[in-house]
Amino acid sequence: MRGPSRFLKLPIKWKLTLWSSLLLFLVFIGYNSFQYFFVEKWMFNNEQQVVQQTMREFLNYALEKEQSFEGEDLAELRSFLEKINQRNQMIRILDEEGNPIVVVSENFQDIPLPALPPVQSIRTQTQEVRDDLLIMSSPLTIFQFNGTVMILKNMKEFEQLSGALFQVMAIGCLTAVIISGLGGRLLARQLLRPLQSMNETMSNVRQKGFHERVQFHDNQDEIATLMKMFNKMMDQVERSFLQQRQFVEDASHELRTPIAIIEGHLGMLRRWGKNDPAVLEESLQTSIQELARLKGLVQELLALTRAEHVEIEEDVALRDPDRAICHMIKKFAMIQPTFTIEQELAPLAGEILAISEEHLEQVLLILLDNAVKYSGESRRICVRAKVQENVVCMEIIDEGIGIPEQDLPYVLDRLYRVDKARNSGESGHGLGLGLAIAKRLLARYNGSITIQSVEQKGTTVTVFVPLRQ
Ligand code: ATP
Ligand code: MG
Numbered sequence: 338m339r340g341p342s343r344f345l346k347l348p349i350k351w352k353l354t355l356w357s358s359l360l361l362f363l364v365f366i367g368y369n370s371f372q373y374f375f376v377e378k379w380m381f382n383n384e385q386q387v388v389q390q391t392m393r394e395f396l397n398y399a400l401e402k403e404q405s406f407e408g409e410d411l412a413e414l415r416s417f418l419e420k421i422n423q424r425n426q427m428i429r430i431l432d433e434e435g436n437p438i439v440v441v442s443e444n445f446q447d448i449p450l451p452a453l454p455p456v457q458s459i460r461t462q463t464q465e466v467r468d469d470l471l472i473m474s475s476p477l478t479i480f481q482f483n484g485t486v487m488i489l490k491n492m493k494e495f496e497q498l499s500g501a502l503f504q505v506m507a508i509g510c511l512t513a514v515i516i517s518g519l520g521g522r523l524l525a526r527q528l529l530r531p532l533q534s535m536n537e538t539m540s541n542v543r544q545k546g547f548h549e550r551v552q553f554h555d556n557q558d559e560i561a562t563l564m565k566m567f568n569k570m571m572d573q574v575e576r577s578f579l580q581q582r583q584f585v586e587d588a589s590h591e592l593r594t595p596i597a598i599i600e601g602h603l604g605m606l607r608r609w610g611k612n613d614p615a616v617l618e619e620s621l622q623t624s625i626q627e628l629a630r631l632k633g634l635v636q637e638l639l640a641l642t643r644a645e646h647v648e649i650e651e652d653v654a655l656r657d658p659d660r661a662i663c664h665m666i667k668k669f670a671m672i673q674p675t676f677t678i679e680q681e682l683a684p685l686a687g688e689i690l691a692i693s694e695e696h697l698e699q700v701l702l703i704l705l706d707n708a709v710k711y712s713g714e715s716r717r718i719c720v721r722a723k724v725q726e727n728v729v730c731m732e733i734i735d736e737g738i739g740i741p742e743q744d745l746p747y748v749l750d751r752l753y754r755v756d757k758a759r760n761s762g763e764s765g766h767g768l769g770l771g772l773a774i775a776k777r778l779l780a781r782y783n784g785s786i787t788i789q790s791v792e793q794k795g796t797t798v799t800v801f802v803p804l805r806q
Contacts, residue, residue, distance in 0.1 A: 357521035547575035
């Protein structure tokens with residue numbers, strides 16, 4: 338059990354190296370053994386054929402010539418044998434007792450002959466390998482002559498050749514293992530380099546901050562995609578980190594102002610206000626106003642945080658949205674009796690919205706509140722609904738002061754107000770959180786919000802809410 342677990346603990350570059358060399362090694366071993374086995378067999382067959390050929394030639398000759406194995410015939414026989422003999426080969430003609438009559442050899446190195454089989458035992462053609470010798474024997478019977486032909490092939494050269502072949506292949510195998518090991522290392526290094534650089538970037542991010550990015554060569558492969566994703570993710574993290582910081586700065590600034598005002602008035606009261614009813618009255622009035630503002634700010638900040646973490650039920654459904662919205666508008670109109678709110682909600686009849694009634698009301702109130710607050714001279718507001726494929730879009734249209742074009746992209750941000758001076762008047766103290774809350778709430782329900790506006794002409798806020806399928 339310890340072996341495999343130790344392998345699993347190895348760094349990935351070693352695993353890659355080991356696997357690739359092991360695989361290559363096995364392939365090489367397999368291929369080389371196969372090749373060695375066949376080449377050796379082929380060479381041996383060749384040697385055998387040479388011996389058989391010699392034997393056949395001699396037997397044909399002997400049968401044709403019908404020679405006696407004596408005197409002059411012997412000399413002729415010898416010269417014939419020398420002619421057909423091959424390298425590393427010895428031909429022996431033996432008489433009945435096993436005494437050599439003719440022996441010819443060519444390049445047959447001196448090796449002590451092993452104990453050869455007694456000629457009497459040779460009844461048929463036989464062939465055997467013994468002590469580096471390939472021995473082929475055949476009985477020879479012509480007229481009165483009873484003898485034996487023996488062809489001995491010295492296999493030393495063959496052994497040397499096949500030994501050399503084996504060595505070459507073994508060295509080849511070893512070299513292959515070394516090269517594949519090195520190649521595997523190189524491959525692993527090459528493959529892991531992007532991860533290495535990602536690793537470095539991450540540790541840089543930890544030490545220096547979010548602006549570090551991975552440097553990579555964009556060749557459209559999987560690793561490059563991963564790097565791109567990582568960089569994109571880092572962009573997002575950095576952006577949300579900066580937003581968060583901005584928000585904390587803005588929020589603390591917003592909170593500081595009313596606190597400073599209250600502090601100033603309380604100080605003034607302690608010094609002179611106690612005996613001056615006019616100062617007392619004014620300071621108390623201002624302090625209460627600022628406290629109310631603080632309370633509102635804290636409440637809205639809480640609402641914003643809640644909007645981000647709203648728990649949504651799986652099967653949330655608002656049936657008869659036209660009636661529900663109509664009811665909400667009626668409630669709102671009661672506290673704004675000077676305004677006329679037109680409604681075109683008929684297209685919503687029978688639809689089911691994927692949002693809770695409570696949250697839709699919260700969004701509508703935020704938008705109606707803005708429409709009233711920034712209405713200018715106009716006293717008309719229109720709420721209109723349309724159904725598009727699988728969303729409902731609701732427009733809240735006013736004819737108020739509008740939003741300057743350069744501010745439009747930011748009004749959905751937290752604590753953003755257009756020209757703070759203009760809404761500090763009687764129209765009320767905006768905190769710049771209403772739209773941010775609406776946007777977050779809608780996002781939780783997969784909805785969205787867009788704003789079109791022309792300064793001094795009016796504003797149309799469009800809310801998209803998904804329909805329940
Ligand atoms: P509150 O948090 O009380 O709603 P607010 O109304 O200032 O404060 P938002 O509702 O988020 O904050 O609106 C942001 C800004 O966008 C406002 O300060 C206002 O200048 C501008 N704005 C929003 N709605 C309208 C509108 N219907 N017409 C003109 N300006 C608008
Ligand atoms: Mg508002």
